[in-house]
Amino acid sequence: MIGARLRTRGRTCNPAHISNLPAIIDTRDLRKVFRSLKRRTGPLGALSTLFSHEREERVAVGGVTMSLESGELVGYIGPNGAGKSTTIKMLTGILVPTSGELRVAGLVPWQQRQANARNIGVVFGQRSQLYWDLPLIESFDLLRAIYGIPQAQYRRNLNELVELLQMEDLLRTPVRQLSLGQRMRGDFAAAMMHNPSIVFLDEPTIGLDVVAKEAVREFIARINAQRGTTILLTTHDLADVERLCRRIVLIDHGQIIYDGSIDRLRDEYGRTRTLVVRFAAPVVDPQLDGADLASMESSTARFSFDRSREHAGLLVRQASERYSVEDISFEEPELGAIIRRIYVEGYATS
Amino acid sequence: MGLSSVEFTSKVMLRHDAGQLRERARELRSLMNLKPYIEFARKAFAREAVYRVEVLTKIGSLILRVYVLRSLWTALYARNAAPLNLPLHSMITYVTVAMLMSLILSVDGTWLLREKIREGTIETDLIKPISIPLYLFSDGFGQALLQAVLVIPSLLCALLLVHIDIPNGATFVIFMLSFTVGYCVNFLLNLLMNSVAFWTLDSTVAQMIVRWASELLSGAIIPLTFFPGIVGRVVTALPFAAIYSTPLLIYVGVIPASQWALAIAVQCIWLVLFAVLASMVWSAASRKIVIQGG
Numbered sequence: 040m041i042g043a044r045l046r047t048r049g050r051t052c053n054p055a056h057i058s059n060l061p062a063i064i065d066t067r068d069l070r071k072v073f074r075s076l077k078r079r080t081g082p083l084g085a086l087s088t089l090f091s092h093e094r095e096e097r098v099a100v101g102g103v104t105m106s107l108e109s110g111e112l113v114g115y116i117g118p119n120g121a122g123k124s125t126t127i128k129m130l131t132g133i134l135v136p137t138s139g140e141l142r143v144a145g146l147v148p149w150q151q152r153q154a155n156a157r158n159i160g161v162v163f164g165q166r167s168q169l170y171w172d173l174p175l176i177e178s179f180d181l182l183r184a185i186y187g188i189p190q191a192q193y194r195r196n197l198n199e200l201v202e203l204l205q206m207e208d209l210l211r212t213p214v215r216q217l218s219l220g221q222r223m224r225g226d227f228a229a230a231m232m233h234n235p236s237i238v239f240l241d242e243p244t245i246g247l248d249v250v251a252k253e254a255v256r257e258f259i260a261r262i263n264a265q266r267g268t269t270i271l272l273t274t275h276d277l278a279d280v281e282r283l284c285r286r287i288v289l290i291d292h293g294q295i296i297y298d299g300s301i302d303r304l305r306d307e308y309g310r311t312r313t314l315v316v317r318f319a320a321p322v323v324d325p326q327l328d329g330a331d332l333a334s335m336e337s338s339t340a341r342f343s344f345d346r347s348r349e350h351a352g353l354l355v356r357q358a359s360e361r362y363s364v365e366d367i368s369f370e371e372p373e374l375g376a377i378i379r380r381i382y383v384e385g386y387a388t389s
Numbered sequence: 390m391g392l393s394s395v396e397f398t399s400k401v402m403l404r405h406d407a408g409q410l411r412e413r414a415r416e417l418r419s420l421m422n423l424k425p426y427i428e429f430a431r432k433a434f435a436r437e438a439v440y441r442v443e444v445l446t447k448i449g450s451l452i453l454r455v456y457v458l459r460s461l462w463t464a465l466y467a468r469n470a471a472p473l474n475l476p477l478h479s480m481i482t483y484v485t486v487a488m489l490m491s492l493i494l495s496v497d498g499t500w501l502l503r504e505k506i507r508e509g510t511i512e513t514d515l516i517k518p519i520s521i522p523l524y525l526f527s528d529g530f531g532q533a534l535l536q537a538v539l540v541i542p543s544l545l546c547a548l549l550l551v552h553i554d555i556p557n558g559a560t561f562v563i564f565m566l567s568f569t570v571g572y573c574v575n576f577l578l579n580l581l582m583n584s585v586a587f588w589t590l591d592s593t594v595a596q597m598i599v600r601w602a603s604e605l606l607s608g609a610i611i612p613l614t615f616f617p618g619i620v621g622r623v624v625t626a627l628p629f630a631a632i633y634s635t636p637l638l639i640y641v642g643v644i645p646a647s648q649w650a651l652a653i654a655v656q657c658i659w660l661v662l663f664a665v666l667a668s669m670v671w672s673a674a675s676r677k678i679v680i681q682g683g
Contacts, residue, residue: 128512131512131515131516132515132516133512133515133516133678134678135675135676135678149675152515152675153518153519153520154518156515156516156517156518157518159516161516163512163513166509166510166512166513167513168513168516168517170432172436173432173436177432180428181425181428181429181432184424184425184427184428185425185428185517185518185519186517186518187422187424187425
């Protein structure tokens with residue numbers, strides 16, 4: 040029930056439903072249930088598994104309804120095993136859904152896998168689509184043949200992507216000799232070579248160092264802004280999402296639990312802000328009206344307060360009037376903390 | 390891990406069938422565009438050509454085996470084991486040509502499939518607008534082409550050790566035709582075997598059983614005409630015979646010109662049957678795909 044209510048909430052916020060633009064990705068009650076033979080443990084476990092017909096079901100995606108407007112960049116967030124990758128695999132035509140409807144650029148991916156493949160680009164952070172034994176440039180060349188990319192467009196794209204991702208020196212190197220960061224850049228170029236209108240990024244920054252992560256984020260932002268490519272991004276690194284997405288979709292146990300802007304999530308969930316006060320002289324048990332003392336360490340006190348009820352400016356004045364204050368700052372609730380709270384408590388309050 | 394079929398509501402099922410038909414039609418149209426597949430074959434050829442030592446070893450071991458077989462059959466024939474209608478020179482021709490054929494036929498491009506399913510890398514192929522069976526065929530074909538190049542030096546070396554009958558032009562053309570059909574039957578058989586991995590996630594055992602059966606029953610080692618009575622008729626009727634036996638028996642003249650059409654027709658029946666079976670297996674498999682590790 041809560042799920043249903045939330046979904047409508049999410050949708051009212053989704054621009055696709057306000058502006059009547061056709062959604063480029065549309066799923067309705069999409070489900071994927073994996074059924075497998077139940078495995079037994081114990082000394083004769085393997086043997087009895089062989090003869091048993093007991094099956095167990097695992098709901099990977101349990102009724103996902105969402106739509107993306109053309110040109111959107113949406114963060115698809117959830118803990119491990121929440122159903123993110125399974126959803127992406129259905130949208131890319133790798134997996135056949137158990138039930139429900141889906142359309143990607145007007146096509147049903149699992150029925151029209153090859154046609155759908157021409158519209159989409161995919162980057163799996165954990166898996167490369169480049170040809171392991173071949174130099175990078177030959178992988179690109181193979182993609183040109185696969186997608187039937189006209190020579191002129193191929194040249195133009197190759198030059199642009201090589202420059203954007205700084206790959207000039209890597210083109211002649213066999214893929215297996217590339218570092219993870221280098222390979223990732225190659226994978227991004229490979230996914231973009233045929234000018235896809237939709238790109239699925241499944242944990243593209245996983246395992247990358249800070250510099251490589253930033254380069255990847257920069258690239259994603261540019262592709263979205265310049266080419267108007269629709270992007271669905273799954274990641275565990277919320278810094279990716281904060282940097283790139285305005286809208287996020289939260290999924291847990293195969294269900295969408297939030298769909299809307301990051302700002303709204305912050306407004307509703309991150310009401311508790313922290314006021315950090317460093318005193319000039321030691322103070323015992325400082326008090327501020329309207330704020331609770333959360334912690335006190337040497338001469339620094341942390342007060343938490345509800346920003347919808349208390350005025351931050353008044354609290355600052357109060358503190359500086361009562362005590363001798365050296366420094367005052369605010370801490371915004373961290374997105375990760377907000378999302379963790381939602382997973383633990385459910386999206387019900389506010 | 391065996392996975393039962395995913396259950397569909399009947400509504401979804403009907404739509405699925407209609408969509409499947411449309412997809413088939415589209416696939417057929419996209420087959421007209423062979424460019425990507427030619428490229429796959431070229432890349433496979435180039436990739437295999439790198440292993441030069443392996444190439445030399447292969448020729449060496451082939452020559453050795455030809456020599457051993459010649460000695461063996463010569464000894465057997467001297468003991469008056471000469472069977473039926475195959476004189477010694479035909480027998481030696483048979484085993485030598487079978488050897489050369491095995492250079493090409495032992496290439497299994499579909500072996501890749503097993504790895505891809507087991508490691509889950511098949512998803513990176515599924516996101517591309519290509520037919521996976523056709524991709525495997527072209528990759529295998531590229532490898533086979535390299536092996537075909539090796540046939541020439543192998544043949545020349547073999548000729549130093551053994552005498553081989555050279556058939557007349559017409560027989561050779563029909564042999565090549567029959568060999569081509571046999572090559573495709575062999576591909577489909579391998580494809581079917583490796584597709585078992587969609588269900589079991591591993592197909593090593595199935596692969597081994599079929600490999601043993603096919604080596605013995607395809608006529609790669611001994612002509613099927615040596616099997617007595619009812620056994621002989623059974624093994625000749627099996628699909629394995631279409632791979633080695635039919636082209637070889639055409640080559641050595643056991644199958645006369647009057648029966649060429651029939652022999653090749655039987656091969657083609659197996660080809661069509663396996664193709665239908667493979668396409669059924671693939672359409673079922675696509676619903677079963679479970680990606681490992683993620």
